[in-house]
Amino acid sequence: xxxxxxxxxxxxxxxxxxxxxxxxxxxxxxxxxxxxxxxxxxxxxxxxxxxxxxxxxxxxxxxxxxxxxxxxxxxxxxxxxxxxxxxxxxxxxxxxxxxxxxxxxxxxxxxxxxxxxxxxxxxxxxxxxxxxxxxxxxxxxxxxxxxxxxxxxxxxxxxxxxxxxxxxxxxxxxxxxxxxxxxxxxxxxxxxxxxxxxxxxxxxxxxxxxxxxxxxxxxxxxxxxxxxxxxxxxxxxxxxxxxxxxxxxxxxxxxxxxxxxxxxxxxxxxxxxxxxxxxxxxxxxxxxxxxxxxxxxxxxxxxxxxxxxxxxxxxxxxxxxxxxxxxxxxxxxxxxxxxxxxxxxxxxxxxxxxxxxxxxxxxxxxxxxxxxxxxxxxxxxxxxxxxxxxxxxxxxxxxxxxxxxxxxxxxxxxxxxxxxxxxxxxxxxxxxxxxxxxxxxxxxxxxxxxxxxxxxxxxxxxxxxxxxxxxxxxxxxxxxxxxxxxxxxxxxx
Amino acid sequence: xxxxxxxxxxxxxxxxxxxxxxxxxxxxxxxxxxxxxxxxxxxxxxxxxxxxxxxxxxxxxxxxxxxxxxxxxxxxxxxxxxxxxxxxxxxxxxxxxxxxxxxxxxxxxxxxxxxxxxxxxxxxxxxxxxxxxxxxxxxxxxxxxxxxxxxxxxxxxxxxxxxxxxxxxxxxxxxxxxxxxxxxxxxxxxxxxxxxxxxxxxxxxxxxxxxxxxxxxxxxxxxxxxxxxxxxx
Amino acid sequence: xxxxxxxxxxxxxxxxxxxxxxxxxxxxxxxxxxxxxxxxxxxxxxxxxxxxxxxxxxxxxxxxxxxxxxxxxxxxxxxxxxxxxxxxxxxxxxxxxxxxxxxxxxxxxxxx
Amino acid sequence: xxxxxxxxxxxxxxxxxxxxxxxxxxxxxxxxxxxxxxxxxxxxxxxxxxxxxxxxxxxxxxxxxxxxxxxxxxxxxxxxxx
Numbered sequence: 001x002x003x004x005x006x007x008x009x010x011x012x013x014x015x016x017x018x019x020x021x022x023x024x025x026x027x028x029x030x031x032x033x034x035x036x037x038x039x040x041x042x043x044x045x046x047x048x049x050x051x052x053x054x055x056x057x058x059x060x061x062x063x064x065x066x067x068x069x070x071x072x073x074x075x076x077x078x079x080x081x082x083x084x085x086x087x088x089x090x091x092x093x094x095x096x097x098x099x100x101x102x103x104x105x106x107x108x109x110x111x112x113x114x115x116x117x118x119x120x121x122x123x124x125x126x127x128x129x130x131x132x133x134x135x136x137x138x139x140x141x142x143x144x145x146x147x148x149x150x151x152x153x154x155x156x157x158x159x160x161x162x163x164x165x166x167x168x169x170x171x172x173x174x175x176x177x178x179x180x181x182x183x184x185x186x187x188x189x190x191x192x193x194x195x196x197x198x199x200x201x202x203x204x205x206x207x208x209x210x211x212x213x214x215x216x217x218x219x220x221x222x223x224x225x226x227x228x229x230x231x232x233x234x235x236x237x238x239x240x241x242x243x244x245x246x247x248x249x250x251x252x253x254x255x256x257x258x259x260x261x262x263x264x265x266x267x268x269x270x271x272x273x274x275x276x277x278x279x280x281x282x283x284x285x286x287x288x289x290x291x292x293x294x295x296x297x298x299x300x301x302x303x304x305x306x307x308x309x310x311x312x313x314x315x316x317x318x319x320x321x322x323x324x325x326x327x328x329x330x331x332x333x334x335x336x337x338x339x340x341x342x343x344x345x346x347x348x349x350x351x352x353x354x355x356x357x358x359x360x361x362x363x364x365x366x367x368x369x370x371x372x373x374x375x376x377x378x379x380x381x382x383x384x385x386x387x388x389x390x391x392x393x394x395x396x397x398x399x400x401x402x403x404x405x406x407x408x409x410x411x412x413x414x415x416x417x418x419x420x421x422x423x424x425x426x427x428x429x430x431x432x433x434x435x436x437x438x439x440x441x442x443x444x445x446x447x448x449x450x451x452x453x454x455x456x457x458x459x460x461x462x463x464x465x466x467x468x469x470x471x472x473x474x475x476x477x478x479x480x481x482x483x484x485x486x487x488x489x490x491x492x493x
Numbered sequence: 494x495x496x497x498x499x500x501x502x503x504x505x506x507x508x509x510x511x512x513x514x515x516x517x518x519x520x521x522x523x524x525x526x527x528x529x530x531x532x533x534x535x536x537x538x539x540x541x542x543x544x545x546x547x548x549x550x551x552x553x554x555x556x557x558x559x560x561x562x563x564x565x566x567x568x569x570x571x572x573x574x575x576x577x578x579x580x581x582x583x584x585x586x587x588x589x590x591x592x593x594x595x596x597x598x599x600x601x602x603x604x605x606x607x608x609x610x611x612x613x614x615x616x617x618x619x620x621x622x623x624x625x626x627x628x629x630x631x632x633x634x635x636x637x638x639x640x641x642x643x644x645x646x647x648x649x650x651x652x653x654x655x656x657x658x659x660x661x662x663x664x665x666x667x668x669x670x671x672x673x674x675x676x677x678x679x680x681x682x683x684x685x686x687x688x689x690x691x692x693x694x695x696x697x698x699x700x701x702x703x704x705x706x707x708x709x710x711x712x713x714x715x716x717x718x719x720x721x722x723x724x725x726x
Numbered sequence: 727x728x729x730x731x732x733x734x735x736x737x738x739x740x741x742x743x744x745x746x747x748x749x750x751x752x753x754x755x756x757x758x759x760x761x762x763x764x765x766x767x768x769x770x771x772x773x774x775x776x777x778x779x780x781x782x783x784x785x786x787x788x789x790x791x792x793x794x795x796x797x798x799x800x801x802x803x804x805x806x807x808x809x810x811x812x813x814x815x816x817x818x819x820x821x822x823x824x825x826x827x828x829x830x831x832x833x834x835x836x837x838x
Numbered sequence: 839x840x841x842x843x844x845x846x847x848x849x850x851x852x853x854x855x856x857x858x859x860x861x862x863x864x865x866x867x868x869x870x871x872x873x874x875x876x877x878x879x880x881x882x883x884x885x886x887x888x889x890x891x892x893x894x895x896x897x898x899x900x901x902x903x904x905x906x907x908x909x910x911x912x913x914x915x916x917x918x919x920x
Binding site for chain 4: 728729731732735736739742743747748749751752754755756758759761762765766769770772773777778779780781791792797800801804805807808811812815816818819822828829
């Protein structure tokens, strides 16, 4: 079998990112195809990587300097699963792009697009703390630029959301760097595995301070409660494909970075987990109850996405294998179903010209295919049987049952949050199918290039609901990897 | 007012927390390198990489991948500035401002411009020997172009040429990395001989990378400045 | 010690500007002050009493140099800082074009 | 000893500049204050034996970023209103 070095998943996109502008001078339409080719390469590479990493973690040493002296890429089942998720969501979004990005400079859009993918891939694969910071910066700067790309009707909102996001984002990345500085001071190393082995003997005070700083720093990308002020505006103002990328790529990579730092570096420190649990529950309820009040379709989805991130935080902070598998399942399901929902919502808004939920009356008759796809996504997020969300919620609740009385309370809270979710999603679905449209005319369905990614995502949502075993094959080793910690995984490598 | 006082209290707490954590747990001036990874860089850096400047050795060789990422950050930002300010430029041929610069500035710029470019190039070529490197040299080059903009109200860079230059040097960096992977199995591996430390042509791939970074950073910073200056008021 | 004080002060005043100033350019100024503070913090972490610059030329011996790694990290962070500043200011130019104000309160529902 | 006193004076100046640049209503002056802070920080880097970083901070932090700020102020407005 062909082995593709994981570093090429960064190297090739960067190379193409540098190449695209000069090719675009002579051949104007090239950026789209070059970007597509790059994403395809990453998709193939990450698939091969996942297959390889199921046997043994793939470790790639950069520059030939053995860790902890050099930078190292560590692709366990978890990291490569996320890399695959990132590249496949990027690929599907690539299909979805064309009509939505006409207004601006397309060459620059495609450059930013693949660099965003490269940044997110780097975030999930790197095994070095400072390198994680650099990739976080690439990802966030690319997302700032993509967010401000919006032109036309949403432009005012988008630029405003961008400046808001930038200020909060830069503040938190400064905190992240302070955390890294403190950890470096305490241990003298930046390699994650090395840190994991040195932290138990390091100054406790310093480590706790660093942990607080790092959680603040990464919490923003992960939409954690007090730091998620940017989210709704950003999702609403961004062009539709960019919202998809935010929901399924940027936030997931940020979330993964957060839990990885907490789990692997701090060896699942109990204090850290309790803090995360409280913030997770807060995030869950604030997100879901705000979603209930929204009249704007994309804003509602954005708040729902915050709520789901809260659910993930809760699941991970339960810290047992069942809950972790459930959390990972929910993460996959959320990336896929929310991507689908944002795409379908984008098609609705593109056809209707408004984001108002009340305009969706009778869409089931006017755009049947898109409506059906939207409904599938909504059912999955709600957690109805036969959809991915159902399995994830069941597994998370089973996991919380293992955590004693405290877990019981968590299970009840999760269920009540799901109830809120049920209400606001059913309201939209009801409007789409049951209400009579004010205007009976059929709207043009999205072209096939846009329909294709939605259909693929919907198929995956079904597959996750009826054949979860296939996914568990990857997720169980991934959860074990998290629980064992990185230190034992690559030993003294 | 309440919001303001809460914020002030929070900031005061943060200040105290950062300061006392540092002062108590990480005493200033203590030697902590012996417990960590820096020992290797300090004692073996020159032999390993051939660069006398250890900071350069780390930036370009040991942690070269960070630097590739850093170049990408700047590249993304430059692209982002271009995308954000797209279509906000002034019409071609229109002057940036009404008053021309004085004769002294214009003549001075004509003399100083090449010298500044040369100085920037000197800084990044000698990155492995003396303080300075690609980023500092690139910034000096960008300053030279800024000077040109100040002195001549009609001057503007040729975007196509700059884009092409940027592409070529950026790809050089990425290619050096990929070549390392192909030749030895390690991305960004130093596949050239180290030479004798202290000489200009030594330190393996470091000079190549620093020249590429210098030109790229110069071109990108100039591009950012140009994009921002061309915005119509 | 005095350096730690300076670093913490710069970080604190940067956050103060970010949280309490209404003017968006002031916020970016706060951001760059904070960045300088973090950089100073990292460099002073790596300083060793009596050390010299980590350039092993002209007879400087390895045992007398300061920690070079934080310096490498700061070099990276300086460049990241200027990238963020430039991008933020371009976005502000565009916000100004639409709202004709730099006051974040007057830009529609810009709450923190 | 002399160095310590000099550094203390520099840091005091830096703090004054930092407060000034945050509090003044004239953004152009504020930017000049920020540049002064950057320059003093770069001198501190030099004192702390980090010449590479000192150069980078002086060229990028004090030079380019000040230019970027000044351009942005020119394209928007110079005074901060309440």
